[in-house]
Structure formats: C-alpha cells, structure tokens
Amino acid sequence: MRTEEKTLEVSLVKRVCPTCTKEVDAEIVMNTRLTTFDAKNVKEMHGKVVGMLDHPCEDCKKAAPDGIYFVGIDPEKGGKQEHELWRTGNVIALKKSAVKRMMPDADISKGYTYCQDSLIESIKQAAGMS
Numbered sequence: 001m002r003t004e005e006k007t008l009e010v011s012l013v014k015r016v017c018p019t020c021t022k023e024v025d026a027e028i029v030m031n032t033r034l035t036t037f038d039a040k041n042v043k044e045m046h047g048k049v050v051g052m053l054d055h056p057c058e059d060c061k062k063a064a065p066d067g068i069y070f071v072g073i074d075p076e077k078g079g080k081q082e083h084e085l086w087r088t089g090n091v092i093a094l095k096k097s098a099v100k101r102m103m104p105d106a107d108i109s110k111g112y113t114y115c116q117d118s119l120i121e122s123i124k125q126a127a128g129m130s
C-alpha cells in the first residue's frame, strides 16, 4: 500500500526575543510550491527557532510598556549579525520620553537597542541604581 504524500504543510515557527532571549511562537509558514519536497521541509520547521523578533516579546512589553530596552553587549566578542552578538546579561529599560531627551538621534523604533555595558552602568549611576 502506498501512503499518500502530502504536498502542503503548515508549521508554527519560533523566534527569540532580543531583550529576554525567550523563544516565542512567531509565525505560521507554509510551502508555496506544492511539492512533497517543499512540504517535508516546512513540516520539519515546526516548533523550530528561525530567527529573532524585531521587537521585544509581549512579556517584555508588559514589563515596560513605555520603555526602550538597552541590551548590553561586548563588541570584542561574538559576531556582527544580531544573533551572534555577545550578550553580557545586562538589560535595562528607560522611558521612551527620557531616551528621546537624552539621545535624540537614537533609533528607538524597535523598542530595544544594543549598547556597551559602560552605557548601562552610566545610566544606572545617573539613576542612583548602583
């Protein structure tokens, strides 16, 4: 008996939050070329991480609804691509209005940005947090 080979598959893939690195359900993918080969590839993607979100996850947004996240990185380590950046583990959120005032040229459209730890330490000192 020959099993029927599917030519269409649908999968739910995950992406990593740039702020907390949690894996979250991101998008549904399906093959557009209706071949068993493409369908099999889509089926194998189910539940796998395919990249990073371009914004903080819902939990991070909830934790700082009006915030911009500063994610500490070490530029001497890791790679140049976003998923290769070397995270130091330092993360801080500042109010969007404060960031606009202090760094008018900063691109805050994504809700997060990467920076060196020295900036995060300066912010903490200025805020009396360290």
Ligand SMILES: [Zn+2]
Binding pocket: 017, 018, 019, 020, 021, 022, 056, 057, 058, 059, 060
């Ligand atoms: Zn998150």
